[in-house]
Amino acid sequence: MFMAFSIKKWRVGMLLLPILVFLCSFFIIPLVGLLLHSITDPKFGMQNFAQLLATTTYAKVLYNTFLVSILVTSISLLLGFPLAWCITLVPKGWGRILLNIILLSMWTSLLARTYSWLVLLQSSGVINKILMALGIIDQPIEMVHNMTGVIIGMSYIMIPFIVLPLQACMSAIDPMVLQAASICGASAKTIFFRVFLPLCKPGLFSGGLMVFVMSLGYYITPALLGGVNDMMLPEFIIEQVQNFLNWGMASASAVVLVIITMAMFYVYLKVQTDSPVSSNTGA
Template sequence: MTATSLRRQGQTPPEPEVQHPGPGRVARVRAAVLPDRWGWLMAPLLVFLLLVFVAPLATILARSFTDPGVGLQNYRAFFDSSVYADVLLNTFRISGLVTLITLLLGFPYAYLMTLATPFWRGAMLVAVLIPFWTSLLVRTFAWVLMLNNTGVVNEFLLSIGVIDEPLTLIRNQTGVVIGMVQVMLPYAVLPLYATMRGVDRRLVQAAEGLGARPIFAFWRVYAPLTAPGVVAAALLVFISSIGFYVTPALLGGPKDVMIGELIVQQLSAVLRWGFASALAVILLVVTALLLLLVSRVVNIGKFLGGDR
């Protein structure tokens, strides 16, 4: 019977029951909102990331809009002058060239590591890791001594009669690329070797057994399986290269200024903190856009070890 009919008969309709959340539902809501006692162990890590990663980025972003005054004047200064745009394009051009050369050198080196005996594989691995044990500044100064007109490289080429006069290998793009490739080569070799080590070489042998030539079997069977390592190495080298400062400053010339060097100049020479922050933000945004475009063509998450 409805509540209206009960009132007509002089009866009081029963009060509707109020559904109170049980202890199980409250516990589930609390568990979804608050971490458990093991989850609290992540709190120091989150605080650390906020302090050393998020806070500096937020400070740089805020400063680019507020120093020396509130507004977009720092970004207008960048887009109004073609010099700064040329520096940005030069940064990506040199970084792309370094990435290409590094992959061309690192791929066969990593492949030889998979074919070598354990002793020689260890020796080749040590040779790759040695640059990590030496300061970047020391290595760059070593290249200055080797590549100048009276350096080891020119003296050797002159002694064997390959050239008649010293080559200009420093204060230009050639010196910058040589120095950066030497620094970034381990970052390409290690991901490539980690990927190649997991490739089953019996697949290549099976292709050869079916009549394929060794070179054809290598490029059609083996090389595609190393694509994750190639993509990971290329991204690691490229993203690391766009932030270089020491090597371009010591080995490059006025036409080879990269944006990292420009940012340091704005900070140390003219004290334009806001404009330097704007340069850093623009570099970050352009790099993110390039990665987004690459992700539309290549599944970066899969190549970097993701599930998709």
């Protein structure tokens, strides 16, 4: 049945043409041109990769990058979920206000929000001052210029990227399905974990994917709120590109990042039974 209605091959080609032409001419060609530096700069060979792997520095940088990305993704999923749920539950009034708050925070310049966090979090900052005045702490807590700062700042920025797709997903769920489970005698807990959460999976996946991948290449927030001891890859690359004009090394480290991410993606696709692009009702 659905075979008959799915798009024919040549039409698929037509639909994919614009994006393929665009990405190939403005993305792949320039990118390959630059990434070739990794094996040609300063001379042809694998010396850049050898250099990267020779010290623990690069491994540490990669480790930081993935650690931060995983933490930020988990935290923003955890914080985004109740928000999306609430917005779906009460679409008017309270939910509308929540949605507007999210839109407002997205609208506000990223740079300004990051700076605002800096002033809030620093040890002479507002949060520490309040906590000290209340007598909760005696010594200011170090919440910025380290990984804590990066994680707070980035999770904050990423929450909307979870909420919007998740909310779209939740509002597409038929409440009757949950009702049916309840009538069949399932407890609230069972319904939540066995019915509700699985139905939210597409939204959680697309939001989580966006946040995770975005975090890998994020520069601004770590640069402003982070310390140097937990340097992430983008900053390492910028140092190579800007200060040392070492494009070979910069490209090599980007290539390694892409390969690792692709490998993770591949494993995910293999482990995952349903494809991230197949429709829920179709296949």
